[in-house]
Amino acid sequence: MTRYSRQTRMLVAVDCIIFGFDGQDLKLLLIKRGFDPEKGKWSLMGGFVQPEEALDAAAVRTLNKLTGLDGVYMEQLAAFGTPQRDPMERTLSVAYFALIDINLYKQQLSDEYKAEWFSLRDIPKLIFDHADMVHEAQARLRYKAAIHPILFELLPPKFTIPQLQILFEAVYDAGFDKRNFSRKVLSTGLLVKQKEKERASSKRGAFYYKLDKRKYSAKFHAFLNFVSDPGNLR
């Protein structure tokens, strides 16, 4: 077999927008870029797609290289391909966003990549078009979380309803009525009440809940309307 003649080949990278939730704020995992151009600047974790590697596989590998985690929720966000986005050489980047339980990766941060969690309200200047990617990922997260039970991916296996509410409030930068909120999330039937209580954040203690995994898989793509019109918020 021959090749397509007279066409330009270009580099293809993946970049990961990695969200976490520390119990108060929505956070983003950034690294200090380790090579030129823009060496030492804050950046999303990324990497080049390898010759025999699928895009999703490259994204999974890149996330794993930084965090050591597997089985993380990831979704393709979009392809970014402005000609001069990387001044060194034309590079197309396929952005993925990931939602991780921050507890699984908040220790050994100061390794080879100089990774740090940043509050989304306080993101440093980023290289290339990474700020655009972050904004688009945040918009997508708000959009999806309004309809689908996606934010559970940011929580540990056991969580309380007040914790869940704080998470929603962080994502939408808005307050919700706790009575309506708990009625709504419980009405999905996705949550299983535990006997144990979380006692760190209040005297009375709040009951833990776990996801009902069967129902969670079944209803993941259903329209659940957690937030009526996220476009009208803020």
Place this chain on the structure above:
Amino acid sequence: MTRYSRQTRMLVAVDCIIFGFDGQDLKLLLIKRGFDPEKGKWSLMGGFVQPEEALDAAAVRTLNKLTGLDGVYMEQLAAFGTPQRDPMERTLSVAYFALIDINLYKQQLSDEYKAEWFSLRDIPKLIFDHADMVHEAQARLRYKAAIHPILFELLPPKFTIPQLQILFEAVYDAGFDKRNFSRKVLSTGLLVKQKEKERASSKRGAFYYKLDKRKYSAKFHAFLNFVSDPGNLR
């Protein structure tokens, strides 16, 4: 400036999933591929991204090359990058879907590309992973149209409510109650009733409506809930 060493460059293409509506069925515009491999087989319209060209620009150019149309609604669908998707040479394709008023392109079909409209129920075998792209585009169209007023892009500037309903029914392969349907679309406030009637498809005639362009732009991203739970249909 130097270049990134020891990384693979690859071809980057765009492919267009072009939807149209003929008054009865949802249709897809396909071409007969003009070069090897798979020459003469049915294919989506596509093309390679040029050295100094952005992705969106490549998609717009590709659509225009086939149809001669400008200002068409287009949206990036996803990047497809399985290593062997093009057996000739590794090629990443960024798929875009487009919604066009079929009346603007249903004549001069037998030109250089041998383009034809196919009903979505009756798509021929397609090259590479184009069938995957079509399925994903159809799913995305259903998803978006359930929430946003996107299907108007498939209609001519003046249309009747029965025509709109047939379109929704074609997209969701389902029947809707006409009283509830018209109440719902009129309640969005997006439609302006015309004095003129469409008289071809009934004796009584149905009033034409036009989009209120101001409100259409304003509400395009709002959550309008045209279809309550598209996942439960079919």
Place this chain on the structure above:
DNA sequence: GCAAAAGTGTTATCACTACACCCATGG
């Protein structure tokens, strides 16, 4: 015993569903 957070119930409004009849016209 009090401060702090958890938990719960009611009412009014709105949106959705299901359903059936009259209207205008061309033939």
Place this chain on the structure above:
DNA sequence: CCATGGGTGTAGTGATAACACTTTTGC
């Protein structure tokens, strides 16, 4: 005058939003 498709109204049901008080317990 009748067949065809266009157009409209209502009642019942379920979801949403607004709102305040009681419970538990660590200090």
